[in-house]
Amino acid sequence: MTDNSSSSVGSDDGIDADETTAPADDRSDASQPETESDDETERSLTLAGFHDACQRAGRPVLTAGGVARALEYPRETVDEQLEALEAAGEVESLSVSTDPVVWYPSELEDLTDRERVVVFPKRREIVVDRPEQFTRAQLSQFAHLADTNGENGYRYEVRPEDVWQAPHDSFDALARTMRQALGQRSDELEDWVESQWDRARQFRLVTHDDGYTVLEAQSAEIMGNVARQKLDEEHVHAPISETEDWVREGAEAAIKRVLYEAGYPVDDQRELATGEELSIELQVRLRDYQQTWVDRFSEAGEGVFVGPPGSGKTVAAMGAMAHVGGETLILVPSRDLARQWNEELLAQTSLEADQIGQYHGGQKNVRPVTIATYQIAGMDRHRSLFDDREWGLVVFDECQHVPSDVYRRSTHLQSRHRLGLSASPIREDDRQTEIFTLVGPPIGTDWEALFEDGFVAEPELEIRYVPWGDDEQANAYGSADGREKYRIAARNRGKVDDVRYLLSAHPDSKALVFVDYLEQGRAIAEAVDAPFLSGETPHHERRRLLEEFRRNERELLVVSRVGDEGIDLPTADLAIIASGLGGSRRQGTQRAGRTMRPAGGALVYVLATRGTREEDFARKQLQHLGRKGMTVREQNVDIED
The missing domain is CATH 1.10.10.10 (Winged helix-like DNA-binding domain superfamily/Winged helix DNA-binding domain)
Incomplete structure (x- = not known):
């Protein structure tokens, strides 16, 4: 080969x-x-x-x-x-x-050879060549790193949500930061930023002296032209004054979402429960960027920590828990992650075992720190257990799922502090803005900075275009339609040979092979003599295999989609994505992230059947990572007889 x-x-x-x-x-x-x-x-x-x-x-x-x-x-x-x-x-x-x-x-x-900043105010874009670390730090306070070419060129976008959550007490302070970052004054861009700054201060939710929630507007005009045009009887009972509406109980999250989508984020100043006090001390020192995340969260009381796998979002969340100092509910996608959170809390904080409970299909214990699955927390017969307890903080792990119908119900659990965690808060249905309305604004550090500072290793990504393994599958692809074409290309038997080739080319690497189809996973596992970890694998067997991999007692695992988010896979030197290219950009991030750690040298290979739609899927999935600063290569593969 x-x-x-x-x-x-x-x-x-x-x-x-x-x-x-x-x-x-x-x-x-x-x-x-x-x-x-x-x-x-x-x-x-x-x-x-x-x-x-x-x-x-x-x-x-x-x-x-x-x-x-x-x-x-x-x-x-x-x-x-x-x-x-x-x-x-x-x-x-x-x-x-x-x-x-x-x-x-x-x-x-x-x-x-020197830093150069070019501003495009009409497009609200900033192109920077060879930016200094100071410039990037200043830009991150009001702009989003949208693209990088891997050769010192960076493109930033100034989006409304970036201005809404800028960590400044006044627009004048934000304007000073902009001028420091740009090295110039752009009146047109500043005028637009100021308009967005004002929009973020037009509405707020407050608690009335009698205990119910009130939506307040800065003026009667903004209340009449915006809120009362967008909201209906499902959201509010009746007007209290020209600038105040009486909010229906439980409609707060919906109101925030509706007004956010209208371009007016709501300042949530309700006197929500802070929960019983709970002293939590971290046993580890936060990195500087993690401490910055926690500081920005403490100022806002809510937010989403956004960073690549391996950047320490979980530890930073524990820092937020220590800051809040109150009883905490942690919501996770699976019981495997609940168990792993339990272990990390015991290892990284001063919490004792009897202070931590898990609530899911395997255990049902509510304690000062409770880790529950989204599905259980959203069920009516269980939700009262969580509603009745006053939580000082609710943590939404893998919060990119929150907009989905099943997970959204858990956001009705209200707390004074809300924190989300996500490596890639994007959704293919373009509902990612709901993440920030339901949980909080994004807080993070651009991936490129973490790569440069050595906190997270930048893996090498390579798309490999693999020929058909036999004529039967190639002919079947030619006569198939729609989704069936994708399934045939994904299960191309030629990929089994390429997996074997790549493993033989890297004999000393700890490797993970990802698949989307059980049949393909079993075939690859048999070909390379490795266990296949899937949703059918019992929980105790999953735990044993992962621990063996983590302790270097096992060098190879074949993993189905259950490994994307439902479990905390150990990091590896080598990741091979044999199928799953029709998946989301988030899935590509998660799988590539399994190789991200401080030590360098990690490799990610993506196998796509040559001449099929998988080629386009692969580019789409990995270009998202390319825009975050990773280098993506392409290779054609020839299989020798």
């Missing part, structure tokens, strides 16, 4: 020609090229001035007209002085089809 045709999956920074000129107000005297006279016609164009023009235009090459527009110089002057710079060897020219000549610096490293 051999590999060939290597290439890379990249991304486009998306810079449009119609937004390349910085606002005139942004041009301070210090940024202007040196001049010899006040007369415009005598302005001297230097190489530094040419670099400034490139920065304002957002391009490394410019026409003479582009330089003239960016610097507001006469076109005739620019033509003459560009020729002078070319004669001096400082810039070069190239004839192109769309314009007579474009110009660029002779030493392009002068342009690329």
